[in-house]
Amino acid sequence: MHIVIVGLSHKTAPVEIREKLAFAPTAMEQPLRQMLELPSVAEGLIVSTCNRVELCAATKEPDAAIAEMHRFLAEYHEIAPEEICDNLYDYQGEEAIRHLFRVASSLDSMILGEPQILGQIKTAYGYAAEFKTAGLILNRFLHKAFSVAKRVRTETAIASNAVSVSFAAVELARKIFDRLDNKGVMIIGAGEMCELAARHFVANGVSKVLVTNRTFERAEKLALEFDGKAIPFENFVDHLADVDIVMTSTGAPNFILGKRQMEEVLKRRKYRPMFLIDIAVPRDIDPKVNKLDNMYLYDVDDLQGVVQANLKERKKEAGKAEVIIEQEIGQFHQWLANLEVKPTIIALRQKLEEIRRQELEKTFGNLKDLSSKQRKSIEAMAGAIINKILHQPTSLLKRTQDDTSGEDYVDAVRALFDLPALANDDKEIKPLDDSDQG
Amino acid sequence: MTTNILLFKVTLLIYFATTILYLIGVISRRDRFRQNAVYLLIGGFILHCITLVVRWVATGAMPVASLHESLSFFAWALVGIYLIFYLRYRTVMLGAFITPLALVLMIIGTTTSAQAPALNPMLDSWWFPVHVTLAFLGHAVFAIAAAAGIMYLLQERMLKSKKFSGLFYRLPSLDTLDSMNYKCLTFGFPLMTMGIISGAIWANSAWGGYWRWDPKETWALITWFLYAALLHGRLTIGWRGRRAAIFAIIGFSFLLFTFFGVNLFLSGEHSFRNFTGQ
Structure with a gap:
């Protein structure tokens, strides 16, 4: 059995094509059933998100299956196959395994390390399991992909650094204050980014929120939202010493906070550190303030710089993730190969045992006056012949199961000895473990 | 013997590894490398404990009488105090500064005579081990403060300049580092004070005078004033962060000078030559 994948992603197709080829998440039964009707497809799964569509199948004839899936994808969406062939990629065997492991681990995502994709694949698998289009192989494959993604998440820092400006602000605050739960934040002016960052701060434990605005009503409205307190714009400076984090985004043409003012504030708070986030353009806080000890001033560009640095850090972590994936590919590949080798060896032995039984019966029918001791030794001799014959092919099958030639030997043995076709044994599947979902 | x-050499090898x-x-x-380094360090520390006990039993006196012995003891205290901090703060990175320091102390230790000193009867006083133990524990705590200070300055520099290296993601927060500075000060200062007092009491019983202004005593006093100033500044005028970090680094370099410089360049009652009569 082989695993094949046909699909397209943000890397190969523009959104105009992606939206045409997407499958509605509410109606997955029909496409899954149609996919399973393709002659070469034994098991099927469809992942469809706004950034990618992946058709994944288990098949005996990978090339034929890929061609059929190409056509299916176009025909289902009523598009000429030629129109999309440049946007589609296909993988088989080890490459297909690698591809799905990388996608699940968010190494192929638009934003490296973003966590949603794993949930989306889990949902897709849920449909395939519900409509029984996933069997022994895809069950095992997807479970493996989930555990690989989990390993990547816990063993690398691929998802650990913020890649949005507002969240980067929270992380910087953590690098300064360590804990945010006993800290206070002041929002000066209103702005979407300010609000978003404030929401992140509150979600991360900031307990005290002060809001000020030239229009007091707006300050009150925003304060209500964060369970905070509105203060008049005229004397917000008096309250600066009470907070640790200040976010400004006023439309003021000049600096509203200067170095001398902030020096005063610092003195009043006994030089406990402060984190100032100036989101306004033109800027609200004199950049010289950053020169003060225990004062950390970041403007929009600085925060962007942090995001860029974090992305770079994620890319470095991605290298570690690739190593983990390579290890896991080997393991899964072995299982897949083993899946055919073991039953083949058993079937081969059964076949020969059957021949031995029949031939012994015939022989003993002709030689009726044998003593039981003689019969035993003839039986033993027949058994020894089988073992001697089986020894070489069995060890060859076992030896080659890890590399690509293994498949050929399995086919050859099955053809030479006319062994029955492999049956999918569903008993081995463990139920989907939901514990790590979310 | x-x-x-x-045992000493194996311990040194483990610190090296x-x-x-x-x-x-x-x-x-x-x-994972850094995490394993901590585990290895714990193993090295246990072996170091055994080394000291074996030597104590063999010589019959607390092994702090020769330069070799006291270097080993200093390194032991350093690693021990770090491991206590590790249990409290889980700062793996701190060990990256402390372990090389312990290693250097051990290496200097190998260049000095490992012979058991013919014990000067003056040292045969109950106050001597008390004095030395307190002093070295204080040194070790201040070494942690200095390492935390270096980490603070690195981290602060990155936050101020907004240029982040990989270190940024691995160093603890400024607040953690600063509170380590404070913790060290509140433990190290009493240890050092008691070390000086117990030393004075011992000096009185050995030489008949509490304070003789020998170079080591003078330098220790200067260092003590430095740490006193830092503690005072922290408690009353809100010294913290960068300034406290710099103070901790300067203070520890004074300590090192008091320990090495006085023994190597200046002579006085604290010179090991006087102890061993060499």
């Missing part, structure tokens, strides 16, 4: 020299592991862990950004 040979047993404990062998730990340092290498830290180095690889910091450069290659492998968290």
Whole structure:
């Protein structure tokens, strides 16, 4: 059995094509059933998100299956196959395994390390399991992909650094204050980014929120939202010493906070550190303030710089993730190969045992006056012949199961000895473990 | 005697391996290397404890009488105090600064005579081990403060300049580092004070005078005033962060000078020559 994948992603197709080829998440039964009707497809799964569509199948004839899936994808969406062939990629065997492991681990995502994709694949698998289009192989494959993604998440820092400006602000605050739960934040002016960052701060434990605005009503409205307190714009400076984090985004043409003012504030708070986030353009806080000890001033560009640095850090972590994936590919590949080798060896032995039984019966029918001791030794001799014959092919099958030639030997043995076709044994599947979902 | 020299050398090798592991862990950004370095360090520390006990039993006196012995004891205190901090703060990176220091102390220790000193009867007083133990524990705590200070300055520099290296993600927060500085000060200062007092009491019983202004005493007093100033500044005028970090680093370099400089360049009652009569 082989695993094949046909699909397209943000890397190969523009959104105009992606939206045409997407499958509605509410109606997955029909496409899954149609996919399973393709002659070469034994098991099927469809992942469809706004950034990618992946058709994944288990098949005996990978090339034929890929061609059929190409056509299916176009025909289902009523598009000429030629129109999309440049946007589609296909993988088989080890490459297909690698591809799905990388996608699940968010190494192929638009934003490296973003966590949603794993949930989306889990949902897709849920449909395939519900409509029984996933069997022994895809069950095992997807479970493996989930555990690989989990390993990547816990063993690398691929998802650990913020890649949005507002969240980067929270992380910087953590690098300064360590804990945010006993800290206070002041929002000066209103702005979407300010609000978003404030929401992140509150979600991360900031307990005290002060809001000020030239229009007091707006300050009150925003304060209500964060369970905070509105203060008049005229004397917000008096309250600066009470907070640790200040976010400004006023439309003021000049600096509203200067170095001398902030020096005063610092003195009043006994030089406990402060984190100032100036989101306004033109800027609200004199950049010289950053020169003060225990004062950390970041403007929009600085925060962007942090995001860029974090992305770079994620890319470095991605290298570690690739190593983990390579290890896991080997393991899964072995299982897949083993899946055919073991039953083949058993079937081969059964076949020969059957021949031995029949031939012994015939022989003993002709030689009726044998003593039981003689019969035993003839039986033993027949058994020894089988073992001697089986020894070489069995060890060859076992030896080659890890590399690509293994498949050929399995086919050859099955053809030479006319062994029955492999049956999918569903008993081995463990139920989907939901514990790590979310 | 040979047993404990062998133990000493194996301990040194483990500290060396730990340092290498830290180095690889910091450069290659492998968290696991650094974590394993801590485990290895714990093993080295246990062996170091055994080394000291074996030597104590063999010589019949607390092994702090020769330069060799006190270097080993200093390194032991350093690693021990770090491991206590590790249990409290889980700062793996702190060990990356402490372990090389312990290693250097051990290496200097190998260059000095490991012979058991013919004990000067003056040292045969109950106050002597008390004095030395307190002093070295204080030194070790201040070494942690200095390491935390270096980490603070690195981290602060990155936050101010907004240029982040891989270290940024691995160093603890400024607040953690600053509170380590404070913790060290509140433990180290009493230890040092008691060390000086117990030393004075011992000096009185040995030489008949509490304070003789020998170079080591003078330098210790200067260092003590430095730490006193830092403690005062922290408690009353809100000294913290950068300034406290710099103070901790300067204070520790004074301590090192008091320990090495006085023994190597200046002579006085604290010089080991006087102890061993060499």
